[in-house]
Each structure stands twice: as structure tokens, then as C-alpha cells.
Amino acid sequence: MEFLTPAILALLPSNASEISDNLRTNNLCDRCILRVLGVRKATLFASSNLGTSHRCPTCFGLLQPTTSTSAALKITSKLRDEHWSGLTSFFIAPHLPIQLALRSRAIDLLLSANNLSIDRGVSKRVPKKFDRNQSNKANSDRRASNKANHLPQLDPADNQLFSVSQKQIDVKDALAMMVAHEVSRMTGLVFDPKAAFHVELAFEHGETEKEFEWVREQRKRTRQDVPWRKPVESGGDIVLETWNQMVNAAMMLDYQDFVREEYIPFKPVNSECACTEIKLVHLSLFVAGRYNKYSREVSNARMEYNGERLVAESVEELIGEHLDSLFHADGHNFASSGREDVDVLMLGSGRPFYMELVNPKKQDISQNQVRVAQEQINKTREGKIRVTHLQLVEKDETKHLKNSASTKRKSYSTLVQLSKPVTLHQLNELSNMKDLALKQQTPIRVMRSRSDLERDKVVHEMNVYPENEGVLRETGEYVYDLIRIDLTTSAGTYVKEFCHSDGGRTVPSIKELLGVESATVVALDVLQVFLDWPKETE
Ligand SMILES: [Zn+2]
Structure with a gap:
């Protein structure tokens, strides 16, 4: 606790040091202890003042600064290799081994079995002997101040943001905070939960991968004990694949289950988590315009039957190839206001369309560059198609085209x-x-x-x-x-x-x-x- 600032200490539960001592004898790392106490502070988690433990039983070493730094380095080199540009903010979405959710539940049960439930000084029931109104007011004041503690505030000691929550901070959230801190430091991008750009980080821990089979078996047995439920012959319908499914399954387990399965007392694991995949994903961008078609050998969209191309060229591809490369997109989805047959020309002022660019890596394409792309399309596709009014639009605007399908003449x-x-x-x-x-x-x-x-x-x-x-x-x-x-x-x-x-x-x-x-x-x-x-x- 010696590394905590007065502002954080003031918000910790009164039994924080007993909790901390207990978790330390259970081999939890310093950062896991902090997150169990509800402490969230990126600079503190990144600090080398905290101890190192790559074998922590409740984070598998994920919360070590070496893990977040190495993930952040991989992210920045991927940003470079994939030629991302024009980004301002990002969001981190970690995909962690779901058995960590099981271990979080075990921490809660361990603490309550030792009478160390986190005490934030809020009594849940209104004691009868007190004046109801007064104590209601006192409680609501405390609740208000507790609520305020969840919000990030500046620590006067170092001017860094922090918060103290009433609940355990998930390993996921703690890791996201640590990686985000490093990525921000390395790239200048701002972490924003609403960002359109996501970094997906997947970790695996082979050593404990199979450990939750007993949870499935136990759930099967519990179901058989419920008379109105049909007994489950195979475990097929008890699905434990996502984090939330594991959280829900873990809620049905009690302290004795974890003692019997030798989770409690916690022992260090033998290996740390491995980062197996990093994906950089951006929400789609939309470009709209009108097209003319001057060839009776070009279809509206790509036409295939049983994998064979029916028509060699399509408006979709003749436009899409240019836009994909301009935006460095993974691909596109094309939509037009109705469509004409291959042998039908599209004359006059053209047909409205939009192109959804999937995972576009260039976020700083200007309207002027889009106009230049239009000129290039019209030059290289002359005699086949012509594009006009090509422009970036918001996703919301594309509804005009969808809504028009049944009403337009x-x-x-x-x-x-x-x-x-x-x-x-x-x-x-x-x-x-x-x-x-x-x-x-x-x-x-x-x-x-x-x-x-x-x-x-x-x-x-x-x-x-x-x-x-x-x-x-x-x-x-x-x-x-x-x-x-x-x-x-x-x-x-x-x-x-x-x-x-x-x-x-x-x-x-x-x-x-x-x-x-x-x-x-x-x-x-x-x-x-x-x-x-x-x-x-x-
Ligand atoms: Zn840990």
C-alpha cells in the first residue's frame, strides 16, 4: 500500500490492508490486488514500483507492464505495416481466456469466506432504530459520493486520472487500460470507448484451457436435480464459449466448489498468457454518387452462377477497385437505387449508388481526393461507365437510397x-x-x-x-x-x-x-x- 497516493487511500475500503494481505498470500500480483480493490489508474498500473509476477493465478501475467508494452509495440508496428493514416482515437477490445472469469468469481468467494467482503461504508439495509428519513438521506449522500468515485478524477499528488470502483475491475478492463496507456504514449492517439477504430487483442493460456470441464459437468448435474427440467444426456446444450457465459456459469458455483477443485488457495500458474492475434478494425466509410452505364456488356453488380462469372465486368467492380485502393479498404459492398439488366444502358443523370468501404485504413481522404478518384474512374473506364457527384457521406444518409427502393419512378x-x-x-x-x-x-x-x-x-x-x-x-x-x-x-x-x-x-x-x-x-x-x-x- 506504500505506493498509493493519499487520494486513493482515502477512497479504499476500511479493510483494504487485510484484503491486500490475504490476496498476497494467495499469490495474486500487485495489479490484481489493486483491481480487486476497485482501483483504476493507468500510470499506477504502468509503474515499475509495483511488483512483477508473470505467474499470477488471476491474470496469468497479463497485467505485467511487459505484456502491455509488447502488445502496444505490436499494435504500432501493425499500424505502420498496414499503412493506417488519419486516425485520432482508438478502442481496445481484449479477448481473454474465459477461465479468468471463473477465477474472478473465486476471488470474491475467497474474500467473503474470510469475512473480507469489500466494505465501502454503505449499509445495505436501513436500520430500524434510526430515523428513517435521516438515515435515508445519509445513505443517499453516501451513495452519491460513491457514485462520484467511479468517475475519473485528478489525483492531486501527480495530476493523473484515477477512480475507485465498488466492484472488482475485470482483468479485461485493467489490461485494456494498460495497453491503451502505452498505445497513447507511443502514437498520440486518444483512447475513446466510442471510437470507430478498434484494436482486437486475443490471448490464450494453453495450460488452463481445459480446466473448466468440471463446471460443465457440475451444471449438468444441477440441471438433473431440478424436477421440471428434462435431464441433459449430453453436455451439448451447456455452452461455455464466451466471457459472459462463463461469468453466468461461475455465479452458480460456491466456495466449496473452488476448494474441491483446488483453485483456493490460489497457486501460481506455470506459464504466462500468449498474445495470439492482433486485429485492427475500423467501421466502414461510405462514398455515394451517380453512375451512367454505356455498355451492354457490363452488369450492375458482379454476376456469378455456381462460381462461374456470367458477365466479365460490373459497375460495382469498375468503381469499387478504385475506391478500395484509395481507402486501403479490405473490400466493399455496393448498393444502387434499383438495377438495370446487363443489356440495358443507364443514361441521363445516372443512377444513385453508394459504396460501403469495409475496414478502410485511410481515414484522411479528402473530398478533393474523392473528386480526383472520380476523374480517374471516368478516364480509365471511358465507354463503359461514368461516375458523377462522387462524395463521402455519413452512414445515416444511405437510408435515402434504401427508403427510395419502393417509391421512386x-x-x-x-x-x-x-x-x-x-x-x-x-x-x-x-x-x-x-x-x-x-x-x-x-x-x-x-x-x-x-x-x-x-x-x-x-x-x-x-x-x-x-x-x-x-x-x-x-x-x-x-x-x-x-x-x-x-x-x-x-x-x-x-x-x-x-x-x-x-x-x-x-x-x-x-x-x-x-x-x-x-x-x-x-x-x-x-x-x-x-x-x-x-x-x-x-
Ligand atoms: Zn495478476
């Missing part, structure tokens, strides 16, 4: 070959139709991926005109068999099927309305997707 231009020529009068009749209601049964060509349903769709407007010179009939009228239809439809209307009728599955259709044997779509282009998102950038 689209306009198309389609070139149709008729089996028999028709008159200009017939075409004008089509042009005069407004809000034509359709019944569309799921097209045969997409039945593999959509459920077979009849859907109500609307053709809001049509502008139909001849696309060739026509033939003069004996009646003195010109007739035409190649026509262009510009149309605006409700979301999700299948335009090709509206032309050729899909064997009568779309009613009515151009084929039916013109009374011809067949109406074949020669070319289809999307002219406009009516969604004002993302905002215009130029």
Missing part, C-alpha cells in the same frame, strides 16, 4: 420491333394513355431469384413514335414496324415484359395494345431515376 427509352407495321394513329393512341395500370406476374427470366407473384404496376406516361421511315400503304397511310417508346413507370416495373407480354404474364402489353403477333425489345435504356440523392457536387 423511372423513365426508360425502348426500341421495339413489331411483327406487323402499325399506323401513326395507333402510336398516338398509346401516347395519350396516362397512368395505365398493369398486372405483372413475376417474369419467367427472374423466377429463379424472385417469388412468383402478381404485382400491380403503373405506366405513368408514354411517348411513342416511329423509328424508321415507314411504308406507304394503298390507303395513303404510312405504317411502321420499328418504334421507340419513352415511358415513365412506377418502381419495379418490368419494361421488357410490358412490351412483349411475357407469354401473357403481363397484362396489358404493347403487343396486346397494338394487336400484333410479337413486339420484340431491340434495345432498352434507362433515362432517369427520380431520386435526388446524393447532393450534387458540381
